Amino acid sequence: MDTWYAVARLFQKIHHLSKYFYCPIKTNRLVKDSTAKTYSSVGNISWNEHQQQYGKPLKVKDLNMDVRLFKVIVSTDRTDYILTNDLKPNTVEFIAKIQKMRWNIESFNREIKQLTGIDKCQCRKATAQRNHIFYAMLVWNRLKQTAYQTWNTIYQVKFEPLKKFIVERLKMKTPSFA
Secondary structure, three states: OOOOHHHHHHHHHHHHHHOEEEEEOOOOOEEEEEOOOOOOOOHOOOOOHHHHHHOOOEEOOOOOOOOEEEEEEEOEEEEEEEEOOOOOOOOOHHHHHHHHHHHHHHHHHHHHHHHHHHOOOOOOOOHHHHHHHHHHHHHHHHHHHHHHHHOOOOOHHHHHHHHHHHHHHOOOOOOOOO
16 A cells, blocks of 8 residues: 555554555654654664664554564665565565555556546446546557567557557648647
């Protein structure tokens, strides 16, 4: 999930369903470890080498459950803090892999909205809405397959035929679009 959804109520709901969450949190989130007496922001926590590799157990303000925080260095100018209720001894590499999966989901959501019109359904009945979503996913799947086969992006596959048509029409002495 994204930082937008990093709220205690949602964390507790996921935890009560016996599921795991791996959620990036903002650096101003208030937490405290077992040695601290007061809460401080995530960005101000000190880390030793073991904690950087295997995460740091801590308490989050307004959240009544055991969690583990991971510090994932994405690049030289970006560090993500990932909160999870999965208390198994995971490594920061595992958490980084989980975060990469999240990006694929975000890309899928963006592509299916921009290229298939999945969000423009005006149907009222549930069956028609399910059909619309199903066919939008079929279209996305076909665009993705064609993109892989032609070594193009999914956006090039979608818009290249339209681009060729417009260029041909503009080359005509009297273009007619209607």
